[in-house]
Amino acid sequence: MSGGRRKEEPPQPQLANGALRVSVWSKVLRSDAAWEDKDEFLDVIYWFRQIIAVVLGVIWGVLPLRGFLGIAGFCLINAGVLYLYFSNYLQIDEEEYGGTWELTKEGFMTSFALFMVCVPDSFTASSVIS
Numbered sequence: 001m002s003g004g005r006r007k008e009e010p011p012q013p014q015l016a017n018g019a020l021r022v023s024v025w026s027k028v029l030r031s032d033a034a035w036e037d038k039d040e041f042l043d044v045i046y047w048f049r050q051i052i053a054v055v056l057g058v059i060w061g062v063l064p065l066r067g068f069l070g071i072a073g074f075c076l077i078n079a080g081v082l083y084l085y086f087s088n089y090l091q092i093d094e095e096e097y098g099g100t101w102e103l104t105k106e107g108f109m110t111s112f113a114l115f116m117v118c119v120p121d122s123f124t125a126s127s128v129i130s
Contacts, residue, residue, distance in 0.1 A: 031089050038097060045082060046107035052078050053111035057118025062126045066119075074115050079104050 027033035028044055035041040056077060060070050086092055086103055094100045 031091065033090070035090075035092065041092070041097065042103075042106055045086065045103060046110075048085065049078060049082060049107045049111040050114055052081060053115040054118055057115045058122040060115075061119045061122025061124075064123060070119070074112070078108070078111060078115075 022033070024040060024044060027035065028048075053074075056074050060066075060074065065073065083100070083104055087094065087100070094103055097103050
């Protein structure tokens with residue numbers, strides 16, 4: 001007999017009805033996923049918006065899009081991509097989450113602030129490299 005301990009398996013996350021819990025990442029990529037937890041879905045919208053802000057901020061900085069057109073372009077693309085994602089791709093009931101406007105503005109101001117930080121940083125970095 002060996003004196004070693006048997007390694008215990010970590011418990012699988014389960015729902016109350018015994019079904020396995022699906023990861024958030026798999027839900028994000030599947031159009032037929034069910035979002036039981038409202039806060040989990042709003043977190044996905046929030047972080048998706050932050051990713052869009054960083055990507056657009058870098059692109060806007062490299063292409064030197066500035067002024068009103070740059071900000072308006074960011075607002076339209078940011079809101080439009082998220083709207084298409086939750087209304088057409090996921091086909092969720094917007095009223096369940098407070099309406100279309102609530103989902104469209106979820107995390108918008110923080111993504112705008114992040115965008116406003118990324119644009120000058122990437123503009124400066126691209127002008128130094130050039």
